[in-house]
Amino acid sequence: MNLLFFCPRWGSEHLSWNDFFAKVKHAGYDGVEMSLPEDEAEGKIISDGLREHQLRFIGQHWETTDSDLDVHAEAxxxxxxxxxxxxxxxxxxxxGKxxxxxxQNESLISLAATLAKQTGIPIVHETHRGKFSFASHITKQYLEALPSLRLTLDVSHWCTVAETFLHDQPEALALAIGRTDHIHARVGFTQGPQVNDPQAPEWKEALDFHLSCWDRVVEDKKRRGVNTVTITPEFGAPPYLPLHPYTLTPLADQWASNVFMMELLKKRYQEF
Structure with a gap:
């Protein structure tokens, strides 16, 4: 099985594009997952940098938040x-929201499907708080109603919303896993979407739960003959990354947490 790992731009905005791409390549990632700026000149710098460093690209959309549906859909x-x-x-x-x-949310999902067909670029929908997919039981309703709906699974959000590791929602979780095309590998817990350090022993239960979900995604893809698995370790910058009070110094190193997760999963899935 071909494993491809992608680095988020999130948290590295202080770096120039060239320095960021060089750091990503040196760390062993296969590409980057990020949004693109509106400025065309900067967009060319990005496309040239990706080509120069031989990095693949996953487009990321998160910016649309307007509560007026017409305005929202246009953006x-x-x-x-x-x-x-x-x-x-x-x-x-x-x-969506x-x-x-x-x-309303279905109309946006349908719009994305139309654009995917027109452009030839697949579009998958991330499980995320604040969006149509904010909770496992709600997402289940969309998955049941929309057979073509495909997901990026970030199960950390669902743990926070449900305040459980979803042991009481096995059907919803199983349905989502079977419809997952991409993994966001961040470890959350029942009171937040990101543990402070995934290597710390006190977070073993949380890490083991997330690993079990990702294992099931990889196993499902293998069973269906899908040869490529894409994963973005996505431990985030503050405020996702907890800070010490007063000094506001990070409790852990965001970059190191993401590299740790990538290396852990590379080793875990090398025999798949």
Missing amino acids: FARRLRRLANAQPLFINTQT DHFTFA
Whole structure:
């Protein structure tokens, strides 16, 4: 099985594009997952840098937040088209709003499907708080109603919303795992979407739960004959990354946590 690991731009915005791409390549990633700026000149710098460093690209959409559906849909389509024009492997989108109706969110999912068909770029929808997919039991309703809906699984959000490791929602979790195309490998817990350090022994239960979910995704892909698995370790910058009070110094190293997760999963899945 071909494992591809992608580095988030999140947390490295202080680096120039060239320095960021060089650091990503040196760490052993296969590519980057990120949004793109509106500025065309900066976009060319990015595309040239990706080519120079031989890095693959996953487009990431998260910016659309307007509560007016018409305004929201226009911005959503514009951003997805911009990402598709850059010819990513696929686009991962945080879609809709948790307070939109089912029909409103479904219209945005349908819009994404239309754009994917027009551009030839697959679009998958990330499980994320604040979006249509904010909770496992809610996402289950969309998956049941929309057979073509595909996910980026970030199960850390669902643990936080449910305040459990989803032991009481096995059907919803199983359905989502079977519809997952991409993994966001961040470890959350029942009171937050990110543990401070995934290597710390006190987070073993949380890490083991997330590993079990990712194992099931990889096993499902292998069973279906899917030869490539894409994973983005996505431990985030503050405020996801907890800080000491007063000094505001990080409790852990974001970059190190993501590299640790990549190396752990490379070793774990090398025989798949």
